[in-house]
Amino acid sequence: MIEVINVNKSFGENQVLKDVSSSFEKGKVNLIIGQSGQGKSVLAKCMVGLHEVDSGKILYDGRDFTQLDRYERSLIRQEIGMLFQGAALFDSMTVEGNVMFPLIMFTKMTKGEMQKRVDFCLERVNLSGRNKLFPSECSGGMQKRIGIARAISMNPQYLFCDEPNSGLDPQTSILIDGLIKDLTAEYQMTTVVITHDMNSVIEIGDNIIFIYKGQNWWQGNRETIITTDNPEIGNFVYASEFMKEIRMSMQEKRG
Amino acid sequence: MRKIGKYILMLKDVFTIPNKWKVFFERLIDELNGIGINSLPIVALMSSFIGGVIALQTASNMSSPLLPAYTVGYITQSSTILEFSPTIISLILAGKIGSNIASEIGTMRVTEQIDALEIMGVNSLNFLVLPKITAAVIFFPILVIFSMALSMLGGWISLVLSNLCTTEEYLLGLRAFFDPFHIKYALTKTVVFGFLIVSVSSFYGYYVKGGSLDVGRASTQAVVSSSVTILIANFLLTQMILL
Numbered sequence: 001m002i003e004v005i006n007v008n009k010s011f012g013e014n015q016v017l018k019d020v021s022s023s024f025e026k027g028k029v030n031l032i033i034g035q036s037g038q039g040k041s042v043l044a045k046c047m048v049g050l051h052e053v054d055s056g057k058i059l060y061d062g063r064d065f066t067q068l069d070r071y072e073r074s075l076i077r078q079e080i081g082m083l084f085q086g087a088a089l090f091d092s093m094t095v096e097g098n099v100m101f102p103l104i105m106f107t108k109m110t111k112g113e114m115q116k117r118v119d120f121c122l123e124r125v126n127l128s129g130r131n132k133l134f135p136s137e138c139s140g141g142m143q144k145r146i147g148i149a150r151a152i153s154m155n156p157q158y159l160f161c162d163e164p165n166s167g168l169d170p171q172t173s174i175l176i177d178g179l180i181k182d183l184t185a186e187y188q189m190t191t192v193v194i195t196h197d198m199n200s201v202i203e204i205g206d207n208i209i210f211i212y213k214g215q216n217w218w219q220g221n222r223e224t225i226i227t228t229d230n231p232e233i234g235n236f237v238y239a240s241e242f243m244k245e246i247r248m249s250m251q252e253k254r255g
Numbered sequence: 256m257r258k259i260g261k262y263i264l265m266l267k268d269v270f271t272i273p274n275k276w277k278v279f280f281e282r283l284i285d286e287l288n289g290i291g292i293n294s295l296p297i298v299a300l301m302s303s304f305i306g307g308v309i310a311l312q313t314a315s316n317m318s319s320p321l322l323p324a325y326t327v328g329y330i331t332q333s334s335t336i337l338e339f340s341p342t343i344i345s346l347i348l349a350g351k352i353g354s355n356i357a358s359e360i361g362t363m364r365v366t367e368q369i370d371a372l373e374i375m376g377v378n379s380l381n382f383l384v385l386p387k388i389t390a391a392v393i394f395f396p397i398l399v400i401f402s403m404a405l406s407m408l409g410g411w412i413s414l415v416l417s418n419l420c421t422t423e424e425y426l427l428g429l430r431a432f433f434d435p436f437h438i439k440y441a442l443t444k445t446v447v448f449g450f451l452i453v454s455v456s457s458f459y460g461y462y463v464k465g466g467s468l469d470v471g472r473a474s475t476q477a478v479v480s481s482s483v484t485i486l487i488a489n490f491l492l493t494q495m496i497l498l
Binding site: 102 | 378
């Protein structure tokens with residue numbers, strides 16, 4: 001479980017996060033949603049330590065990440081897997097090299113054990129036999145799946161996904177969403193997904209945090225987000241005419 | 256001043272114990288190849304031609320009959336050892352290696368590869384920069400000795416082909432008043448220049464923000480700044496070591 005308690009973060013005069021508090025539950029897909037520029041990526045970057053918070057606490061199963069030194073943080077980070085928006089694969093390494101990299105750096109596995117683990121992770125994301133390809137030879141969807149394979153190679157307890165569906169077609173997006181959901185349940189990870197994608201919200205959102213103007217504006221799940229009367233949520237979820245029509249027909253059905 | 260402070264803090268993170276020595280040595284071998292071996296052709300080309308030009312220009316300016324014929328060899332030797340090979344070759348390498356390092360690390364930064372390393376718990380500065388600095392410090396002296404030899408060879412070929420001096424006179428000049436301390440001075444400078452080129456270029460690449468345009472700008476800044484630091488360090492080291 002990850003807890004964010006009264007986190008504030010400013011860049012110069014611009015206060016991006018204002019007293020944000022929330023909890024991200026184990027074994028569930030926790031979504032951070034919101035319009036662009038509202039602070040959701042900054043919140044995620046604060047949670048993994050890529051940005052330092054100005055004040056507040058970030059607890060990983062009770063361990064306050066903000067109070068740890070570099071070495072202690074690196075120990076927690078070995079329990080974190082992260083899928084980046086652009087996959088962030090190391091382009092000088094093959095698919096296999098990318099997935100094996102954390103194992104080489106942080107485990108004492110033999111070459112054979114590492115190979116077995118890499119093959120397992122690639123099989124898990126339906127990329128068996130693609131070991132020797134370079135990232136530049138892979139499609140966007142494949143790169144995201146390689147990113148997921150690399151993220152789960154160390155059996156992480158916490159998985160962060162930064163806009164996992166950006167730039168992907170709807171079918172591949174559903175595939176990636178399904179993978180994130182299945183892996184979260186399988187490994188009982190605390191998964192945090194930053195997304196704009198309403199399809200993901202409805203498909204995998206066990207716990208949803210809506211960030212608006214740098215604040216935790218609303219928290220719920222995939223059922224309550226449909227029925228809430230919160231106007232800002234309404235503007236975000238039902239932004240298009242198509243979605244507005246769906247909302248109206250749902251309301252009519254409910255009478 | 257702020258940049259200098261940030262640079263010093265960066266070096267503090269670079270000079271830490273690597274996570275895995277095996278990985279460090281593998282990366283070191285790659286960097287010795289990238290920074291060292293791949294620079295041999297340009298160093299060979301520049302050194303032989305500039306050595307030839309130094310010798311020809313010296314010969315063309317020696318009109319006094321009071322000057323012994325071996326003077327051409329002596330001036331070629333001293334110019335090469337004291338200044339041309341350590342400083343000019345380092346400036347050329349600042350252009351080649353500096354821009355390469357800044358754009359490589361800068362691209363890693365803007366494509367979030369450095370963030371990926373950090374989130375895994377890897378000290379990205381130590382992982383990326385330490386093998387490069389070590390490779391430069393090891394291989395730059397080798398490049399400079401190679402450059403000295405080729406520059407003097409270039410001088411000899413150009414003089415003999417132009418019939419301006421005999422081989423015996425040139426060799427006598429190369430050996431005249433030779434001071435082995437000058438080699439030590441040149442190699443000391445080279446080690447410092449190698450360190451400056453790689454660390455300054457890494458600094459500009461590592462802290463780049465934005466996209467591909469910014470990586471290009473960082474690459475240019477890296478070359479300009481490492482060239483300026485080389486010139487300043489050259490002046491200071493000459494003051495401290497030679498005088």
